[in-house]
Amino acid sequence: MRKQFSLAAAGLAALLTLSACGAGDSAPAAAVETLDPASPATVTVGASPVPHAQILEFVRDNLAEGTGIELEIQEFDDYTTPNIALSEGDLDANYFQHLPYFESQVESQGYEFAHGEGVHIEPYAAFSEKHDDVSAIPDGGRIAITNDPSNQARALTLMQEAGVLENIEADASVLSLTEEQNPKGLEFIENQPELLLNDLQDPTVDLAIINGNYILDAGLSTENALIVESVDSNPYANFLAWNTSSEGDARIAKLEELLHSPEVKQYIEETWPSGDVAPAF
16 A cells, blocks of 8 residues: 655656646546545555654554545655655645645646645754754854755754854745854755755764654654754644645545544654654644
């Protein structure tokens, strides 16, 4: 029921199809209007392995039976391919992204997507193999940061909250930082989100700011981070997304309902009691 996509395969798929992101070669499947528990309809969802696919597996194994849907989960290791697959009709929905990323992708790629309510939040966090406190980062220190614009501003805001940067705005980027905003003259090394864990191991890197799902994938915990994002009033809740042509699809509506059930909230709280993943509802 699950498919594992390697980074190499995901990257190749992105390169081959990126130019056609808005259109896609195949139309999404027709929406299912009604559900029959006696004959469940398959809903195929693309997700990051942890925690998204893990949460979906809980829904599949504990909540979906008798609801009229049968959940098929496809795992993706990157942030580009799930939206390509959704736009081309290979998925009925995906579950891996937050609103700022979703909006940037819809604007830049021309996707015709809709989305549900937030399911969970993974706090962004910064780790170091060299320092025990962020105050120990020297002037001119090297910081590994995502090259994704929506998450880059998020990472810079996190550093501002730690007192390392100043006057960071919502659309900030490493290229736009002024000397006033970056008084320590930090050097930022941009990389793909899934590769920042490699940068963390680089002895020349003082700090790496890492997405929550990759923190979990690596077996790390925010309890060991130097900086951790607050989940209070956090705008980066992850949600289910689908093609606008699927509006009214009973399968997606049912999955959206199950993802916001008390059972899922309890599962998230019990599986990640340290707060590495927090319910968004």
